[in-house]
Amino acid sequence: MRKRPRQARSKQMVATLIEATARCIVANGLDGTTTPRIAELAGVSVGSLYQYFEDKEALIDALVADRAAGIARGLRQxxxxxxxxxxxxxxxxxxxxxxxxxxxxxxxxxxxxxxxxxxxxxxxxxxxxxxxxxxxxxxxxxxxxxxxxxxxxxxxxxxxxxxxxxxxxxxxxxxxxxxxxxxxxxxxxxxxxxxxxx
Amino acid sequence: MRKRPRQARSKQMVATLIEATARCIVANGLDGTTTPRIAELAGVSVGSLYQYFEDKEALIDALVADRAAGIARGLRQxxxxxxxxxxxxxxxxxxxxxxxxxxxxxxxxxxxxxxxxxxxxxxxxxxxxxxxxxxxxxxxxxxxxxxxxxxxxxxxxxxxxxxxxxxxxxxxxxxxxxxxxxxxxxxxxxxxxxxxxx
DNA sequence: CCATAATGCGAAGATGTATTCGCATTCAAT
DNA sequence: ATTGAATGCGAATACATCTTCGCATTATGG
Structure with a gap:
C-alpha cells in the first residue's frame, strides 16, 4: 500500500475500493476491470485509488488476500x-x-x-x-x-x-x-x- | 477467414501466420501476443495478417482448431x-x-x-x-x-x-x-x- | 481558530494495441 | 508481353488503459 491510512475516512476508502473492485470484476470480468471503472463504482476519483494502491495489481491482490482470509475463517468454522x-x-x-x-x-x-x-x-x-x-x-x-x-x-x-x-x-x-x-x-x-x- | 487463399503463396501465408501465433504465445504468453508481434515472427506485415483473418481472435481460433485436430488424430492412433x-x-x-x-x-x-x-x-x-x-x-x-x-x-x-x-x-x-x-x-x-x- | 498535514480530485500524459486503407508488387491466364 | 486479379505492405488511425501531478478540500492538534 502506497500510503498508510491514518484517518478514519482513508481506512474507509481502502475498504470501499476493495469492495468496488470485487463488484467491478463481477460486472465486467477481470479483463473488463479498469481503474476508472473501479473508481466510478467506488464513487471516488482515480487519483484517490493510486493514493493507497501502488497499481491495479496491488488492489486486486488486496481483494484476493481479503477473500482468502474470509475463506480460511469459513473453513475453520x-x-x-x-x-x-x-x-x-x-x-x-x-x-x-x-x-x-x-x-x-x-x-x-x-x-x-x-x-x-x-x-x-x-x-x-x-x-x-x-x-x-x-x-x-x-x-x-x-x-x-x-x-x-x-x-x-x-x-x-x-x-x-x-x-x-x-x-x-x-x-x-x-x-x-x-x-x-x-x-x-x-x-x-x-x-x-x-x-x-x- | 476473410479471403479464401487461391494461390500457393497465400496458403503458405495462412500456415505461417498460424505457426507464428503459436510461437508468439509460447514466447510472450497469450496476453503478450499482439498482431504486430505475430506478423514480425512470421516475417510478414500486419496488413497481410488481416487479409486472411477477420481479427486476432479468428487467428487464435484457427490455431486452436488446428491443434485440436492434431490431438484428435493422436488420440485415435x-x-x-x-x-x-x-x-x-x-x-x-x-x-x-x-x-x-x-x-x-x-x-x-x-x-x-x-x-x-x-x-x-x-x-x-x-x-x-x-x-x-x-x-x-x-x-x-x-x-x-x-x-x-x-x-x-x-x-x-x-x-x-x-x-x-x-x-x-x-x-x-x-x-x-x-x-x-x-x-x-x-x-x-x-x-x-x-x-x-x- | 489556524496552520499544517492528510486526503481527494480528474484532466492530461504516456503507452500500447487492433485495425484500416491506399499503394506497390507479384501472379496467372490470354 | 499484357492486363486484371490476387497478394503484400506498413504508416496512420482510432481507441483504450494505466498512471501522474498540481491543485482543491478536509481533518487534526495546538
Whole structure:
C-alpha cells in the first residue's frame, strides 16, 4: 500500500475500493476491470485509488488476500466430525465448495478462471493445508498409521480436481449435467481414492 | 477467414501466420501476443495478417482448431487394448497427457490456462467424447450392462480433474511433488472411481 | 481558530494495441 | 508481353488503459 491510512475516512476508502473492485470484476470480468471503472463504482476519483494502491495489481491482490482470509475463517468454522465417517465429511466439504463458488455473484469463479495471473497460491495453499491437516487427523484417528508422504499427493490431486471441475461446471452456461450429480460423483471419487490405503 | 487463399503463396501465408501465433504465445504468453508481434515472427506485415483473418481472435481460433485436430488424430492412433486391464489403459492415457502438455514448449499449458477465453469446448469435447466412447466399449466388454447415464458424469469429472491437475502441476515453477507421483495418483484415483459400479 | 498535514480530485500524459486503407508488387491466364 | 486479379505492405488511425501531478478540500492538534 502506497500510503498508510491514518484517518478514519482513508481506512474507509481502502475498504470501499476493495469492495468496488470485487463488484467491478463481477460486472465486467477481470479483463473488463479498469481503474476508472473501479473508481466510478467506488464513487471516488482515480487519483484517490493510486493514493493507497501502488497499481491495479496491488488492489486486486488486496481483494484476493481479503477473500482468502474470509475463506480460511469459513473453513475453520466449518463443523467437522473427525470421528464420523469419511463420506459425510467429504460430502459436506463439496457442498460447502459449491455454495461458496455460487455465492458472491460469481466473483470466486472469475478469480479462479484467472488463477494463473493472480496470487493463487495464497488461496490454493489455504485449501491444501486445511484439508491436509484434516485428513491427517482423520486418518490418525482411524488407522493409527498412514503413509503421510502419499497423502500430500492425494490432497493435491483432490483439491485441484474438485476446484476446477466445479468451476468448469458452474462456468458452463448450459451445463449438460446437474450440479447435484457432479457433487455426488466427486464425493464418490474422493472417498474411494482416500479410502484405499495405497 | 476473410479471403479464401487461391494461390500457393497465400496458403503458405495462412500456415505461417498460424505457426507464428503459436510461437508468439509460447514466447510472450497469450496476453503478450499482439498482431504486430505475430506478423514480425512470421516475417510478414500486419496488413497481410488481416487479409486472411477477420481479427486476432479468428487467428487464435484457427490455431486452436488446428491443434485440436492434431490431438484428435493422436488420440485415435493411441494404441488401446479394450480387452486388457483398466489400469494399463488409464495409465497410458495419463502418460500421453503429460507428454502432450510438456511438448510444444508449453503452448498447450498456456492455452489451457486461458481456457475461459478460448474455444475450449472444441478441445474439451474431443477429449470428453473420446474417453466416453472408449469407456463405453471397455465396460460393455467387461460388464455387459452398465449405467451409461452415470458414465457421462464420471467422464466429465475425470477429464476435468486430470487436465487441470496436470496443468497446475506443470505450471508450477517449483513443484513440490514429482510428476511421476502425481501421474500414479491420478491413475489410482481414476481406476478406482471407474471400477466401482456405482 | 489556524496552520499544517492528510486526503481527494480528474484532466492530461504516456503507452500500447487492433485495425484500416491506399499503394506497390507479384501472379496467372490470354 | 499484357492486363486484371490476387497478394503484400506498413504508416496512420482510432481507441483504450494505466498512471501522474498540481491543485482543491478536509481533518487534526495546538
Amino acid at each position: 466449518l463443523p467437522v466430525d473427525t470421528a464420523g465417517n469419511l463420506r459425510d465429511m467429504v460430502g459436506g466439504a463439496i457442498r460447502y465448495g459449491f455454495a461458496l463458488l455460487s455465492a458472491g455473484d460469481g466473483l470466486y469463479v472469475e478469480l479462479i478462471k484467472n488463477w494463473h495471473r493472480m496470487p493463487t497460491d495464497k488461496v490454493a495453499d489455504v485449501l491444501q493445508q486445511h484439508f491436509l491437516e484434516l485428513a491427517r487427523v482423520w486418518f490418525l484417528r482411524h488407522y493409527r498409521e498412514y503413509p503421510i508422504e502419499n497423502l500430500q499427493v492425494r490432497i493435491f490431486i483432490i483439491v485441484n480436481s474438485t476446484l476446477f471441475t466445479m468451476v468448469r461446471l458452474i462456468a458452463d452456461d448450459h451445463p449438460l449435467l446437474p450440479q447435484s450429480d457432479v457433487a455426488e460423483g466427486l464425493t464418490d471419487m474422493i472417498v474411494q481414492y482416500l479410502a484405499v490405503p495405497s | 493411441l494404441p488401446v487394448d479394450t480387452a486388457g486391464n483398466l489400469r494399463d489403459m488409464v495409465g497410458g492415457a495419463i502418460r500421453y497427457g503429460f507428454a502432450l502438455l510438456s511438448a510444444g514448449d508449453g503452448l498447450y499449458v498456456e492455452l489451457i490456462k486461458n481456457w475461459h477465453r478460448m474455444p475450449t469446448d472444441k478441445v474439451a469435447d474431443v477429449l470428453q467424447q473420446h474417453f466416453l466412447e472408449l469407456a463405453r466399449v471397455w465396460f460393455l466388454r467387461h460388464y455387459r450392462e452398465y449405467p451409461i447415464e452415470n458414465l457421462q458424469v464420471r467422464i466429465f469429472i475425470i477429464v476435468n480433474s486430470t487436465l487441470f491437475t496436470m496443468v497446475r502441476l506443470i505450471a508450477d515453477d517449483h513443484p513440490l511433488l514429482p510428476q511421476s507421483d502425481v501421474a500414479e495418483g491420478l491413475t489410482d484415483m481414476i481406476v478406482q472411481y471407474l471400477a466401482v459400479p456405482s
